[in-house]
Amino acid sequence: MKKFLVIGGSSGIGKAVVNQLSNEGHEVFATYNKTAPLDEFSNVHFFPLNVLDETLDFSVIPNELDGLVYCPGAIDLQPFSKISSQAFIDDFNLQVVGAVKVIQSCINALRKGKGSVVLYSTVANQMGFKYHSLVASSKGAIEGLTKSLASEYAPKVRFNAVAPSLTATPLAAKFLGSEAKVEANAKTHPLQRIGSAEDIANITHFLLSDQSSWITGQVIHVDGGLSTLKM
Template sequence: MTSSLLEGLDLAGRVAVVTGSGQGIGRAIAWGLADAGCDVVLNARRINDLEETAAGVEERGRTALIAQGDIRDFSETIASRAMEHFGRIDIWVNNVGGSDEKTTRALIDTPDDVFRSQLELNLTSAFQGCKAAATRMGPGGSIVNISSGAGMRGSPFTGPYAAAKAGMNNLTQTLALELAPNIRVNTVAPGPVATEAFDEVLNTAGKLDEIAATIPLGRLGTPDDIAGAVLYLASDLASWVTGQLILVAGGRTQRTHNYTPKAE
């Protein structure tokens, strides 16, 4: 008798690491993986956020391990703690990203130190996470990088962030080839998702309806929209998928970025 396809979503007994899981998309990913049966290693800078995410993991009947700290140069520490506590790493999600700089500006007006900081936070940290994960995973491991639609096109006034995410997309493709057939590496690129970080960087106050109007499916994304794509890529349902970028953006692509809804 053929087993149910849904069994491919059962991740019971597996261990997942989710960086940037204190709130927003990272928290939704952590909870989604816990729903599927994973124990989850959580990372963020603020302990109160991590404790709230951990409580949600435990409410789902799974074990949460908190690894508080700035992700930059911290991936090896996270991986070591995961191995000490659980003895394995099966899934690693490089979700940390964004900007410590809350000012948008043209690339030519961007100070060098700000550009370097963006690369370290959004690209170098993912590179370090991939290394920490890949050197500890067994066959069947899955790495998922969280990129951005901004990394797929020119992105005026958020250039350093977009450049880092474009680099992440290539990093994914290269690692997928180098780590096959044992470890799969994929990317999820969210479109506009209404999170705390999204609002802080883009100052979206009063603009959400305007942004939603540029999306063919008619609404902003939610953290759960992104978590669903990650869950698929982390699961056995995606066992023949590697080196791919899935844009989760409500139909808003490079060609439809300036989409205008039809008049009623």
Template sequence: MKTIIIVGGSKGIGKALVEKLLATCNVINISRSTPETSHNNLTHHQCDVTQDELPNIENADGLVYCAGSINLKPIGRLSIDDFKNDFEINVIGAVKAIQKYLPILKNGSNPVIVLFSTVAAKLGMPYHASIAVAKSGIEGLVKSLGAELAPTLRINAIAPTVTDTALASKLLRNDKMIENITERHPLKKFLSPEEVADMAEFLLSEKSSSVSGQVFELDCGIVSFKI
């Protein structure tokens, strides 16, 4: 049974992934809040990845960094601290986790890392300057580490569009906003956390053993199509 470390597995996409993996994997969750789910295969470490020392873990075959932010403001209202904070949670936190657990991952079975970007790194969207900067850093990290760590370890990222989580609740806070978001996507839908977790599960599995250094757009067509 493989052991997967998930940073930020108590809410949203991370929570959906934890619940998906528990039947077949040992899951080690690292997050500020305790997961609602309890299971014999689940171990939880309470930790703020930006502030605290990450826990020591003896072995792992995969690492998924789910911690992130959505900070949408006009450029004139974004402070330098906004940019720093978004970069800290999205990029520095991911680097910190990778550096901490890379030695044990290299000893794992077909080890893999999964990170998260956003469609806003590819598609110019108003008010996304800070998060687009941070997630573009994640995409550069995936490309660089994919080359550096091959063939020992694979690393990929998922770039979702709007996903129905607490983090995106301000974008989906009423029926009119939900209708507008739905209509903007060519597939006339947005994402559920479970859909994104399905892609993460695939990237962690042997089914994706030939895939590394890639960023997968789960975009419901918004980046890919002009209709």
């Protein structure tokens, strides 16, 4: 049995990751902010955490961790000229600074466990979509952080990022609020469907496992072929 920490584990991709790890019998420590967990597992320990707080309390986690997953994120698509500089700061604080604070708080436990860290980017970084300047700026930083930390902490801790396309999660609900929107978005992908939280959890689970023990510093695209195939 291994021990994992999932930040933002009560909804969307985080919830799917927690379910997969707990079903395998691992001990999971998972946080929630606004969405309190509904499911109860004897091997899952939920505790409240707001990554925007100045200090973070991780006193409940063990002194040795086998893996960390950072899930908090936002999708705010607007024309660049309408986005305030404060909006860029707020998004960066949530998606990047929050991850930095969590990793710094847990790095010693991860080194003891020779752990694996999984962060999340976006297909928009490679593709260059309009109205994505906010999220692409933060996720671009995540990709740089992933590679830098992978180098700094090798061989003790592995760092990888997953870059999804639009997935059917609560975070993306406003873009998939009708069958017509789902169908239209699906048609933009070579595999002709929208990804699920489980699709992203599957690759996350692989990167946390010993099966990926020779993989670090990578940004792995799980996007229905959108980033590499022309239709």
